[in-house]
Amino acid sequence: MTGRLVVTEKERMALNIAGALGGYSKRSLGTTGTRWTRRTISVYEVAAAEGRPLTLILPLRGHITSYVTRRELERWTHDSVDRILSEPGSLVKVSSARGYRPAVRRLALGASEGGIATDYGDGGGKNGPEGVGALRRR
Numbered sequence: 749m750t751g752r753l754v755v756t757e758k759e760r761m762a763l764n765i766a767g768a769l770g771g772y773s774k775r776s777l778g779t780t781g782t783r784w785t786r787r788t789i790s791v792y793e794v795a796a797a798e799g800r801p802l803t804l805i806l807p808l809r810g811h812i813t814s815y816v817t818r819r820e821l822e823r824w825t826h827d828s829v830d831r832i833l834s835e836p837g838s839l840v841k842v843s844s845a846r847g848y849r850p851a852v853r854r855l856a857l858g859a860s861e862g863g864i865a866t867d868y869g870d871g872g873g874k875n876g877p878e879g880v881g882a883l884r885r886r
Contacts, residue, residue, distance in 0.1 A: 751802030753859035755852060757866040759790070762807035765865060766792035769803060777806075777854075780847025789851050804855055808848055815839045 756762040766772035777789040792805040818838055821828045832838045856862060 751796065751804065751859060753855050753862040754803060754805045755862070755864050756805060756807045758809070759807040761865055761867075762790075762792050762805045766794055766805050769794040769800075770797065771795060772805075777851050778847060789847050791851075791855065801860070804859070806851060806855055816842055 754762075754765060756765065766774075772792050772794045774790050774792050777791055779786050779788050787809065790807065792807075794803040794805070796802040816839070817828075817832055818840060821832055821838055824832075
């Protein structure tokens with residue numbers, strides 16, 4: 749694919765963008781989660797038109813990474829809170845939506861350009877960098 753990849757924060761936003769660009773189709777890229785929390789990873793495809801390349805719109809499900817404390821700091825005390833705040837590496841970034849990272853990378857490899865669409869505000873401001881981080885990590 750040579751075209752655009754747009755990564756959105758939520759399913760609704762992806763649907764709105766796809767609808768605004770014209771006719772679209774939706775296809776599954778697989779599933780993520782456990783058998784109790786299984787989710788389908790979908791992508792919306794907007795066909796190429798005169799002057800516009802194929803556009804793929806991948807909705808995330810909010811945050812795709814989260815932070816946890818190192819194992820020895822899991823039980824919080826006054827001392828451990830001080831260590832969490834002062835020691836580099838006391839918080840570890842983990843993937844909270846495992847299937848999304850490979851999907852973002854796979855689609856990005858075939859894209860000639862890309863964009864990230866998030867809500868305005870603190871939450872959206874974090875989701876955008878998480879999407880970019882998924883592209884940069886090997």
